[in-house]
Amino acid sequence: MTEKKQKSAWKKFLQSLTKAHDLGKEEEIMIADHEYDGIKELDNVLPPWWKYGFYITILVGVFYYIQVFTNQEQYSQEQEYLAEVEKGKAEVEAYKAANPELFKLDVTLLTDSENLAAGKKVFGTYCVACHMADGGGGIGPNLTDDKWILGGGMENVLNTLNNGGRPGKGMISWKTTLNNTEMQQVASYVISLNGTTPANPKAAEGDITWSKQ
Numbered sequence: 211m212t213e214k215k216q217k218s219a220w221k222k223f224l225q226s227l228t229k230a231h232d233l234g235k236e237e238e239i240m241i242a243d244h245e246y247d248g249i250k251e252l253d254n255v256l257p258p259w260w261k262y263g264f265y266i267t268i269l270v271g272v273f274y275y276i277q278v279f280t281n282q283e284q285y286s287q288e289q290e291y292l293a294e295v296e297k298g299k300a301e302v303e304a305y306k307a308a309n310p311e312l313f314k315l316d317v318t319l320l321t322d323s324e325n326l327a328a329g330k331k332v333f334g335t336y337c338v339a340c341h342m343a344d345g346g347g348g349i350g351p352n353l354t355d356d357k358w359i360l361g362g363g364m365e366n367v368l369n370t371l372n373n374g375g376r377p378g379k380g381m382i383s384w385k386t387t388l389n390n391t392e393m394q395q396v397a398s399y400v401i402s403l404n405g406t407t408p409a410n411p412k413a414a415e416g417d418i419t420w421s422k423q
């Protein structure tokens with residue numbers, strides 16, 4: 211009988227996971243013809259724990275492949291995307307419903323100088339390129355006359371600002387650029403231009419007649 215110490219079960223288990231070669235017996239696994247400048251190579255096996263991990267990833271890969279490619283309804287990227295968009299929209303709607311005061315467009319015409327000045331500023335920033343500073347019109351229609359393509363008055367003008375004009379005409383929706391107060395102010399400013407005399411008025415357009423008088 212040798213004097214070899216009995217290894218504990220735990221040690222045996224660890225040994226089976228690593229298959230580490232006992233120290234002091236390297237010669238057994240030395241690769242004879244691999245020697246460079248006196249440095250030799252041992253032929254260690256891949257540790258079993260690592261190999262099992264690798265096999266598990268292969269199994270997971272097969273499982274995943276089957277799930278994703280045979281169950282497109284549940285796992286396609288498009289479906290996932292659409293589901294996320296639906297969820298996002300529902301959240302936005304819920305937020306709007308919970309905070310109505312933030313999202314209600316106020317159709318009250320503002321006539322005080324402070325709000326009209328604020329409206330003029332918005333107009334000067336976003337609208338003059340197409341409607342001219344005095345509202346006489348350019349790419350966009352004349353905003354000073356009594357003829358309207360989409361309708362005059364606060365409700366119609368706000369509706370135009372909120373939803374944009376007819377498709378392809380150039381009047382976009384401003385609801386992502388302007389907040390509700392700014393829309394109310396600039397709409398009020400547009401109304402205030404009605405009946406004024408611009409320098410180079412564009413010929414009247416539209417079949418709807420509306421004036422603030």
Ligand code: HEC
Pocket residue numbers: 332333336337338339340341349350351353357358359360361362367370371375376377379380381382384396397400415416
């Ligand atoms: C890129 C050019 C462009 C810009 C910028 C623009 N508009 Fe317009 N706007 C138009 C055009 C074009 C129309 C006509 C839309 C149609 O025919 O449906 C229009 C229509 C309108 C109308 C309706 C007029 C009517 O006769 O019914 C209002 C009101 C108006 N714009 C206000 C504004 C305000 C306020 C801004 C700035 C926030 C603005 N627009 C910015 C081009 C523009």
